[in-house]
Amino acid sequence: MDITPATSAAPPPLSGAPAPAEQAKSATRPGDRIFLGFSRGSGILLLVIMAAIAAFLAVRAVNALSHNEGNFFTTFEWSANSTPPVFGIAVLAFGTVVSSLIAMLIAVPVAIGVALFVSHYAPRKLATPLSYVIDLLAAVPSIVYGLWGALFLVPHLGGLYSWLNDYLGWTGIFAYHDGAARSLFTIGILLAIMILPIVTSVSREVFLQTPRMNEEAALALGATRWEVIRMSVLPFGRSGVISASMLGLGRALGETMAVATVLSPSFLINTSLLDPGGGTFAQNIASSFKESGEIGKDALIASGLVLFVLTLLVNGAARMIIARRKEYTA
Amino acid sequence: MSVTMDKPPVADGAPRPYTLRQPRLPRWTPPALALGAAAVAVGIGIGAGLGSRIQWGLIAGLLFVVGMYALAARVEGRRQAKDRLATSLVWVCFLLAVVPLISLVWETVARGSKVLDGGFLSHSMSGVLTIQPGGGVYHAIIGTLEQVGIATAISAPIGLLTAIYLVEYGRGRLAKAVTFFVDVMTGIPSIVAGLFILSFWIIMLDFGYSGFAGSMALSILMMPVVVRSTEEMLKLVPNELREASLALGVPKWRTILKVVLPTAIGGIATGVMLAVARIAGETAPIVLLVFGSQVINNNPFDGAQSSLPYYIYEQWAAGNEASYDRAWAAALVLIAFVMILNLVARGIARWKAPKTGR
Known part of the structure; x- marks a missing residue:
């Protein structure tokens, strides 16, 4: 610095006059400007698409609601094609939330277990191929899960359900009258299986990031493996697991085809989760689309808008948690 | 203790x-x-x-x-x-x-594997009643390939450019907003993407059902996935390469095209293929926008088409033994297609992984 005063002193005076000219010159290269324009344009296009989704759905939804004779939030009926149209999302909201919650209750603990298995319990040689297989399973199309659920899972759940009915039927929630087990609870189980890979793979990533020092310190103090996990891995990974679960929840809320193939829908809120009936937003759209007229389609779009907002909130919250965690660890 | x-x-x-x-x-x-x-x-x-x-x-x-x-x-x-x-x-x-x-x-x-054979892959359902055995998935394979191909052609360039913007240019509020909404967009249910195209393309602009309408919905689902994976890959390109090129007086856009992209091309290809694998199995937008068909329709821009996932749904809904067999066989074809894409993509990723100097 001291030896070459001329060169080191050069930048400050330069920044007065010639530097902007230099910058301006590089920015005015036509190639650069076009390229920047294209890439910024694509970024803006994505934002426009998001805004357009909300706008177009809202326009159709308003049209549907202006014709609706029932209350959109409390009516237990979906006769959007009759005159006058009467429809409400109460049953759909109930079915969507309940089936997703069942899925979360089953999937999150199991996913944490599997993630711990891959990150801390499995033999090294097994762990890498296992995480690979889990990633592959996330790619199985939902319609295949639906087919498997309808033709394999449903017939096998009847026995379990009658057993639940024998011992827990008095609660009302687990009452089951014989018949195909095409119920909200089955949907919950199927959704749990479907979101397991994503929750597992995100949690696994977080668990693997636990500082090695923390774990070794705990081990050196004589902790068992479970104590190491409880005291250093789980506290470190908590926010990661929460956001992973919310990503899974977002998937479960919007899942269409698996629900549409397995559930036998009805517009009733059933106190028993094991008996067939109920519906979800996405399932209702897919199942009743082809018989819908103009107002019917608009009504379905209105329910789709509710689903859109719901998943937007859940995913936004998950991403916020992840982003905050990144700032914290970085 | x-x-x-x-x-x-x-x-x-x-x-x-x-x-x-x-x-x-x-x-x-x-x-x-x-x-x-x-x-x-x-x-x-x-x-x-x-x-x-x-x-x-x-x-x-x-x-x-x-x-x-x-x-x-x-x-x-x-x-x-x-x-x-x-x-x-x-x-x-x-x-x-x-x-x-x-x-x-x-x-x-x-x-x-019961009914899967050469005839199944090379025939359509034209003239086959759902309760009869026979028929095949040829029309559905054509539909899937065309719809997914068009969706890729739309979303790969847009996704790539967006990722370049985020990594090479993005500063300030716009870049932050794009990053956030790309993340949120990843979670859009496929049926909502379908409804959007339905209200925009079919109800407002009054076009009919076609493979292309389905492709647009699929490309909405595909874009964020491409952006995310490309972004990760571009971040892996060592900064020294960019600086060396810029120091030689190469314009920034040529640096990106000739230095940054070729270095990351393996990972980018992997990301695009994984995204293709993801949308190939989407059924919901197809139900809303392509409408399904029993016969071969080679033109994705006009008239109803079928697709593999839609075919599975349709055969399941027909509800008899012959159609269940066809549904399982089509599911096997679809899974094989998706898995092969995945394996090839990961193979490329390992093959062409950028050298990060570690």
Whole structure:
């Protein structure tokens, strides 16, 4: 610095006059400007698409609601094609939330277990191929899960359900009258299986990031493996697991085809989760689309808008948690 | 803690020779107990006449967890028992997760291979009643390839450019907003994307059902995935390469095209292929926008088409043995297609991974 005063002193005076000219010159290269324009344009296009989704759905939804004779939030009926149209999302909201919650209750603990298995319990040689297989399973199309659920899972759940009915039927929630087990609870189980890979793979990533020092310190103090996990891995990974679960929840809320193939829908809120009936937003759209007229389609779009907002909130919250965690660890 | 640690030597210190080691269960205990639990569960299952195998499995898992805890608590002390409990729970979780997935793959392969042959792949459903055996998926394969191809052609360049913007140019509020909304967009349910194109393209602009409408919905689902993976890959390109090129006086856009992209091209290709694999299995937008068809329609811009996932749904809905067989066979074709894409993509990723200098 001291030896070459001329060169080191050069930048400050330069920044007065010639530097902007230099910058301006590089920015005015036509190639650069076009390229920047294209890439910024694509970024803006994505934002426009998001805004357009909300706008177009809202326009159709308003049209549907202006014709609706029932209350959109409390009516237990979906006769959007009759005159006058009467429809409400109460049953759909109930079915969507309940089936997703069942899925979360089953999937999150199991996913944490599997993630711990891959990150801390499995033999090294097994762990890498296992995480690979889990990633592959996330790619199985939902319609295949639906087919498997309808033709394999449903017939096998009847026995379990009658057993639940024998011992827990008095609660009302687990009452089951014989018949195909095409119920909200089955949907919950199927959704749990479907979101397991994503929750597992995100949690696994977080668990693997636990500082090695923390774990070794705990081990050196004589902790068992479970104590190491409880005291250093789980506290470190908590926010990661929460956001992973919310990503899974977002998937479960919007899942269409698996629900549409397995559930036998009805517009009733059933106190028993094991008996067939109920519906979800996405399932209702897919199942009743082809018989819908103009107002019917608009009504379905209105329910789709509710689903859109719901998943937007859940995913936004998950991403916020992840982003905050990144700032914290970085 | 120290209290429980001291207990065993005090309790039965006298009869044993003095060691620092706590008594441990022999190594073969967990597998032996697992076998025992399985055997007892099968016994109970047959004895009590429980019809469903799922119950047998749940009973076996419960017996194993409880048995392991009780044994360890007797022999090794409470802290070790808790550790054993956690270990056995983790193993049970793993099995709980793996069993349905193995069953899914097994059922698809076993039932799907029944009618899957050359004729199935090269014929459409034209003139075949749903209750008849025969027919095939040719029209659906054509539809899937065209729709996915168009969707890729739309979303790959847009996704790539957006990722370049975020990594190479993006500063300030716009870049932050784009990053956030790309993340949120990843979570849009496919049916909502379908509804958007429905209200925009079919209801407002009054175009008919076509493969192209489906492609647009698919490209909305695909874009964020491409952006995300490309972004990760571009970040891996070492900064020294960019600086070296810029220092030689190469314009920034040529630096990106000739230096940055070629370095990351393997990873980018992988990301695009994984995105293709993801959208190839989407059914919901196809139900809303392409409408489905029994015959071969080679033109994605005009008229209803079919697609593999839609075909599965349609055959399932027909609800008889012949159509179930076709649904399973189509599911096998679809899974094979998706898995091959995945494997090839990951192969490329490993092959052309950028050298990060570590």
